[in-house]
Structure formats: structure tokens, C-alpha cells
Amino acid sequence: MKLYGASPSPFFRKARVVLEEKGIPYETENLVPVPKTPELLALHPMGKIPVLRDGETVVPDSSVICAYLEKKYPLPALYPDDPPDLAKALFLEEYADTRMAETLGAIFFERFVKIHVLRQATDEARVQELLVSAVPAVLDYLESQIPSDRDTVLPRFSIADAALGAHLGNLSFAGLEIDRQRWPRTARYYQALLARSSFKTAMA
Ligand SMILES: N[C@@H](CCC(=O)N[C@@H](CS)C(=O)NCC(=O)O)C(=O)O
Incomplete structure (x- = not known):
């Protein structure tokens, strides 16, 4: 494969x-x-x-x-059996692949693709504009979805965590960290994902 x-x-x-x-x-x-x-x-x-x-x-x-x-390869299952949990996991995957891809991806484009691929200068004004409104809106939404007492959005690691962590990775590639004071659940959650061996390999 x-x-x-x-x-x-x-x-x-x-x-x-x-x-x-x-x-x-x-x-x-x-x-x-x-x-x-x-x-x-x-x-x-x-x-x-x-x-x-x-x-x-x-x-x-x-x-x-x-x-x-x-x-x-059904095991370990990454798509929940419980219909409401499945709906939540699939929507968070969709949210990551669309809204997070647009917003965090725009910062990644400015800070990574422009420099390393296009050999152009970053438009820092555009980055700051995104950091003031679009990115906080995404992190506010994630903060409302991530539980305070575990490191996965659902009881077990799921496709939602794979997708959310993969797109949060755009912040790392852009040299940005999640503000722990403002988004404590999201910051802790992302750190916990990065500690998994799957993410260590995928982020390398
Ligand atoms: N819905 C697609 C999106 C894939 C995607 O947009 N990949 C980007 C790279 S991060 C790409 O290939 N962009 C080139 C293009 O859109 O032409 C997926 O989930 O695989």
C-alpha cells in the first residue's frame, strides 16, 4: 500500500x-x-x-x-458505531477539511508555501488579519467541542481527532502556537495528539 x-x-x-x-x-x-x-x-x-x-x-x-x-481494516475502529457520535465525528472531519483548511490553511500558505515553495515574501498583514478574526472563530468553536476531561473529542480516538489534529498541524508549520490562556482545552488536546506516535510520524 x-x-x-x-x-x-x-x-x-x-x-x-x-x-x-x-x-x-x-x-x-x-x-x-x-x-x-x-x-x-x-x-x-x-x-x-x-x-x-x-x-x-x-x-x-x-x-x-x-x-x-x-x-x-476495521480495527481499531475510527468511526463510532453510536449514530450521534458518528454524526459528530463526521461533522468535525468535515469542519476540519473545510473551515479549518480555509483559515489555518491560509496562514500556512502565507508562512510556509510562499516561503518554501513559491519563494515569495509572506503577506504579514494578511496573517495578522486572519489571526484577529477567522482563526479565533475556529479555535472558539473547537474549544466548545473538546471535553475538559479527555484527550479525544469522543470516548475513543476517532476520525474526528485525526482530521482536527491534522489541520491544527498547519499552525505548527506556520510557526504558531495555540494560546493556552484563551483556548486551554484546545491547546491541551493538540499537545496530547502530538504526543501520539501516529502524529509524531505524520508531522515529521
Ligand atoms: N478534499 C480533498 C482536499 C485535498 C487538497 O485540497 N489537497 C491540497 C493539498 S493540501 C491540494 O492538493 N491542492 C492542490 C489543488 O487544489 O489544486 C481531500 O480530502 O483529500
């Missing part, structure tokens, strides 16, 4: 965390989404990463990859 992508991508990290948590043997191959080479488009019709190859089966999209892995 091979996962194509690059570790600065939160979607690649999410899929990698799931592979690690399930203990599935896999290898990675570095693949970036620009330019849209014929090889990339043959793997993913929209030219995005990540993509999983399992024998003859090619699986694009992190959410599809994670659902595929759950079906093929």
Missing part, C-alpha cells in the same frame, strides 16, 4: 494518521499538487493530494481513503 503526497499537506497527514493508528503497513511517495503533471492527473482527476494506491485500486481524496481503510 502506498500513500502519495507530502507531509506539509493536512489532508496527507490525516490519511497517514489513520494508517498509523490502524497499524497498516504502507510506504509513502513524495508527490506535490503543482504542476498538474499527467502522472498526478492519472492518480487524481482534480490533481490533488493525497492519493492511496492499494494494488490495482487507486483511491483519491483523504476522506475516501480513510473510509476505505476503515472498511478494509
